[in-house]
Amino acid sequence: QILSVWDQDIEDHLVNVNVGGLKHSICSSMLRKFPDTRLCRLLSCDTEEAILQVCDDYDVQKKEFYFDRNPGLFPYVCHFYQTGKLHIMEELCIFSFCQEIEYWGINEFFLDSCCSYRYHDRKLESHHKSWDEESDVSSVDTSVDEISDLNKDIQHFQDMRCGNVRKCLWLTLENPGYSIPSKLFSLLSISVVLMSIATMCINSIPENQMYDDDGRPIEDPTMQTLEIFCICWFTFEVVTRMLLAPNHRKFFLHPLNMIDIISVVPIYITIFFDLVAGESELGNLGKVVQVLRLMRIFRVLKLARHSTGLRSLGATLRHSYREVGILLLYLAVGVSVFSGIAYTAEYKEDVGLDTIPACWWWGTVSMTTVGYGDVVPVTVAGKLAASGCILGGMLVVALPITIIFNKFSHFYRLCASESE
Numbered sequence: 483q484i485l486s487v488w489d490q491d492i493e494d495h496l497v498n499v500n501v502g503g504l505k506h507s508i509c510s511s512m513l514r515k516f517p518d519t520r521l522c523r524l525l526s527c528d529t530e531e532a533i534l535q536v537c538d539d540y541d542v543q544k545k546e547f548y549f550d551r552n553p554g555l556f557p558y559v560c561h562f563y564q565t566g567k568l569h570i571m572e573e574l575c576i577f578s579f580c581q582e583i584e585y586w587g588i589n590e591f592f593l594d595s596c597c598s599y600r601y602h603d604r605k606l607e608s609h610h611k612s613w614d615e616e617s618d619v620s621s622v623d624t625s626v627d628e629i630s631d632l633n634k635d636i637q638h639f640q641d642m643r644c645g646n647v648r649k650c651l652w653l654t655l656e657n658p659g660y661s662i663p664s665k666l667f668s669l670l671s672i673s674v675v676l677m678s679i680a681t682m683c684i685n686s687i688p689e690n691q692m693y694d695d696d697g698r699p700i701e702d703p704t705m706q707t708l709e710i711f712c713i714c715w716f717t718f719e720v721v722t723r724m725l726l727a728p729n730h731r732k733f734f735l736h737p738l739n740m741i742d743i744i745s746v747v748p749i750y751i752t753i754f755f756d757l758v759a760g761e762s763e764l765g766n767l768g769k770v771v772q773v774l775r776l777m778r779i780f781r782v783l784k785l786a787r788h789s790t791g792l793r794s795l796g797a798t799l800r801h802s803y804r805e806v807g808i809l810l811l812y813l814a815v816g817v818s819v820f821s822g823i824a825y826t827a828e829y830k831e832d833v834g835l836d837t838i839p840a841c842w843w844w845g846t847v848s849m850t851t852v853g854y855g856d857v858v859p860v861t862v863a864g865k866l867a868a869s870g871c872i873l874g875g876m877l878v879v880a881l882p883i884t885i886i887f888n889k890f891s892h893f894y895r896l897c898a899s900e901s902e
Contacts (some may be wrong), residue, residue, distance in 0.1 A: 497524065498546040499537075502553030505546070512563045519587040521563075555582045567594040576604045638728035652726040655719075671719065678712040681705050716746045737796070794894040802889050805882040812878040817845035820871035827863035835859065849875030 496507040499521070513522040520536055524547060527533045533540045539548035555578070562568050568588065570579055583590060593601055639645035639652075653660045658668035684690050685705055694700050701709075720742045727733035734740070799806065821841035828835035834857040835841050844857045848871040859868050 497521065498544065499549060500546055501549045501551050501556040504553040504556070506556065506560060508560065508563060515566070516563065516588070521586070523587075551585065552578070552582060555579060559583070559586050559588065562588055562592060566592070568592045568597065569594055570597045570601055572600075576601065580605070642728075648726055651722075652728070655723055655726065671715075674712055674715045677708060678716075681708050681712070713746075713749050716742070720746055794890055798886060798890040802886050805885050809879070809882045812881070813846070813849055813875075816849050816871065816874050816878055817842055820849070820867050820874070821845035823867040824859060824864055824871075827861050827867060828859050831860050831864075833857065833860055835864070845871060848872055849878065851875055851879070
């Protein structure tokens with residue numbers, strides 16, 4: 483149906499708009515100056531369907547167009563049609579203003595020079611704030627999800643035989659703050675982990691090693707007894723948690739449970755190889771057994787289950803991957819640049835900087851301010867490159883550390899409150 487919206491005899495007429503209850507009248511000649519805007523597109527509409535695609539409603543009798551938008555921001559739109567420039571007040575929300583002008587079809591390039599810098603600066607500042615706070619928000623979401631998962635897991639015990647007893651035992655093992663027995667169990671578990679680590683360290687001291695009549699090393703009976711006790715405890719702990727777990731799939735996917743399994747499984751693989759064949763008969767496979775024995779060091783990670791600091795560190799690294807990635811990128815660029823300079827200056831001096839990979843090692847040690855001193859430049863150009871490498875490393879490492887430390891403090895408080 484063709485509507486006589488506009489009076490064809492009048493070249494310049496008023497366009498009546500109602501924005502959020504406030505009425506405005508704008509000359510059509512001003513609207514035609516900006517043909518890509520929403521209000522100008524109204525001038526070319528001659529059917530009800532075309533009009534309703536541009537506005538929210540239309541009164542045929544009053545010839546008034548209704549827009550369900552923020553009436554407080556529309557004066558900026560009217561001012562734009564009058565002057566051809568956009569202006570923004572200090573107290574306005576940047577993103578709300580950006581969405582509003584996008585709706586009216588006005589490009590932000592029309593911002594006047596007096597407001598353009600402040601607008602883009604505040605927009606960039608808000609973007610950086612949202613980037614920094616994203617991990618905090620995700621941590622809150624993660625905490626809510628963890629609480630929801632915990633409630634779902636507890637509900638699983640209602641359908642199990644002896645569900646109340648299993649629930650109490652499971653919470654005793656999983657939550658050190660659940661009751662006094664759970665705190666005692668956690669303390670005992672920490673003591674066994676520390677004893678296992680101490681036993682492994684003592685066995686590595688030559689003065690405490692024992693040998694048989696043929697000169698072959700043997701285990702100290704006392705240390706062996708303590709090791710067997712630790713193995714039995716770790717096995718009991720893993721098996722008990724697995725049997726009491728309401729959801730076995732989640733159990734095997736949980737990082738702390740994976741650490742427990744990794745710290746126990748190599749022991750039984752080593753015992754199996756020792757029973758099947760002696761260490762002298764294993765050949766190259768004996769090296770694999772030695773590696774499996776060294777995996778006992780993973781027991782120290784079991785402390786993460788009972789340590790607020792270790793759990794906070796893991797959460798910080800998980801939610802700070804952007805900052806850590808930026809740090810590694812900066813280090814990689816600095817190492818590549820300064821190692822190339824050092825190679826150019828020192829490759830003829832026979833000081834260990836005659837290859838690019840060797841210079842990479844030197845650059846990594848220098849940029850991280852470790853400074854082993856095993857390889858040092860001797861030429862003036864090499865020393866200048868080393869000075870720049872050290873100073874650049876201090877700046878590069880210091881830049882993201884503050885952000886990472888703030889996130890560590892946040893997660894430490896979060897983990898501490900959960901433990902309580």
